[in-house]
Amino acid sequence: MSSSFPGSAAIAGVYEHPTRWAPEKSEFQIMAEAAKGALDDAGLSIADVDGLFAASMSMGAMGTIELAEYLNLHPDYVDGTNIGGSSFVAHVNHAAAAIHAGLCNVALILYGSTAASNSVAIGTGGRDGGRDALASFQNPYGVTTVGSYAMVAKLHMETYGTTPEQLAEIAVSTRRHASLNPNAKMRTPITVDDVMNSRVISDPLHLLDCCIISDGGGAIVVTSAERAADLPKQTVKLLGCSESVTHPEIGYRDLLTIAANQSGAKAFAMAGLTPAEMDFAMIYDSFTITVLSTLENLGFCGPGEGGDFVSGGRIGLGGELPINPDGGGLSNNHPGMRGIFLVIEAVKQLRGECGERQVEGARLACAHGTGGTLGISHSGATVVLGTD
Numbered sequence: 001m002s003s004s005f006p007g008s009a010a011i012a013g014v015y016e017h018p019t020r021w022a023p024e025k026s027e028f029q030i031m032a033e034a035a036k037g038a039l040d041d042a043g044l045s046i047a048d049v050d051g052l053f054a055a056s057m058s059m060g061a062m063g064t065i066e067l068a069e070y071l072n073l074h075p076d077y078v079d080g081t082n083i084g085g086s087s088f089v090a091h092v093n094h095a096a097a098a099i100h101a102g103l104c105n106v107a108l109i110l111y112g113s114t115a116a117s118n119s120v121a122i123g124t125g126g127r128d129g130g131r132d133a134l135a136s137f138q139n140p141y142g143v144t145t146v147g148s149y150a151m152v153a154k155l156h157m158e159t160y161g162t163t164p165e166q167l168a169e170i171a172v173s174t175r176r177h178a179s180l181n182p183n184a185k186m187r188t189p190i191t192v193d194d195v196m197n198s199r200v201i202s203d204p205l206h207l208l209d210c211c212i213i214s215d216g217g218g219a220i221v222v223t224s225a226e227r228a229a230d231l232p233k234q235t236v237k238l239l240g241c242s243e244s245v246t247h248p249e250i251g252y253r254d255l256l257t258i259a260a261n262q263s264g265a266k267a268f269a270m271a272g273l274t275p276a277e278m279d280f281a282m283i284y285d286s287f288t289i290t291v292l293s294t295l296e297n298l299g300f301c302g303p304g305e306g307g308d309f310v311s312g313g314r315i316g317l318g319g320e321l322p323i324n325p326d327g328g329g330l331s332n333n334h335p336g337m338r339g340i341f342l343v344i345e346a347v348k349q350l351r352g353e354c355g356e357r358q359v360e361g362a363r364l365a366c367a368h369g370t371g372g373t374l375g376i377s378h379s380g381a382t383v384v385l386g387t388d
């Protein structure tokens with residue numbers, strides 16, 4: 001193994017569960033099926049796994065232990081970190097660090113959810129259950145997840161002149177990508193007018209500015225780059241990584257500077273690369289404003305430039321920076337916590353395995369997950385991935 005952390009770990013296997021509706025399955029069953037898929041993809045078996053990383057919308061403090069029992073695993077390293085939808089991007093970082101430190105050799109990262117079949121209304125419920133330091137001031141006024149994102153969108157529009165039509169272009173682009181993905185939940189193409197004519201959920205966000213809700217799950221296998229080189233699939237190395245959290249700071253809230261600002265800068269610095277060198281990006285898209293704000297904070301464009309950046313086909317396949325070629329959370333799948341799918345699609349793209357939605361010549365990618373809620377407390381986790 002390389003003595004230098006960047007590039008010393010690699011993603012050897014990935015698997016995205018094809019289900020979008022599975023009322024007959026449990027979260028653990030989806031995770032187990034995904035685990036087999038990723039291990040088969042890596043050319044490894046469950047007997048090779050000595051590191052287990054997992055989180056879900058329902059797993060409690062003992063959840064990772066219960067999952068290990070379900071899988072009949074006795075890992076040397078266990079990580080149940082849950083920082084929302086970015087958790088699994090962070091798990092890749094943690095797995096690489098554990099492997100580099102010699103604490104485990106083959107890390108299995110898992111997620112499973114039955115959010116849709118359990119009728120979980122993601123995005124419309126109240127926030128934080130009193131954990132937020134300011135919850136007693138905001139909960140009486142009915143602040144919801146989508147309401148908080150709408151405040152970010154409204155402020156961005158008032159500050160920089162961003163338009164609802166520019167946000168709509170993000171939804172249109174990801175739906176076009178989803179139309180090329182046979183597993184995507186929503187595949188019918190849409191137009192900017194379709195987005196603008198869909199009902200307003202929380203001004204200025206329309207229905208088609210919001211992620212879908214689905215069941216689903218996935219798995220990632222991380223090992224040393226040295227070991228990955230001997231496995232069947234092309235090596236995809238972790239070149240840079242970082243994570244961060246942003247919170248209300250007992251009253252002060254900068255709604256337009258998000259956790260990606262910190263994690264992105266450190267991940268790109270570690271990789272010795274810049275956003276401009278990325279061939280495509282996987283950006284958490286709980287709402288269209290999430291994508292626009294994240295692109296600015298990661299440094300793909302400057303503050304206030306996001307509206308123009310996402311316009312004119314730039315973020316579509318064939319454009320300057322394709323975003324979410326799988327269709328993203330807006331159209332492919334969003335089973336509550338979507339970070340794992342960002343990494344899965346990035347790896348498949350870098351291997352050239354994506355058929356009609358393949359980003360031509362892809363060699364470098366950024367994947368960024370967001371957890372929690374923009375405008376309130378949230379997390380960010382960034383990875384920079386590349387092929388040899």
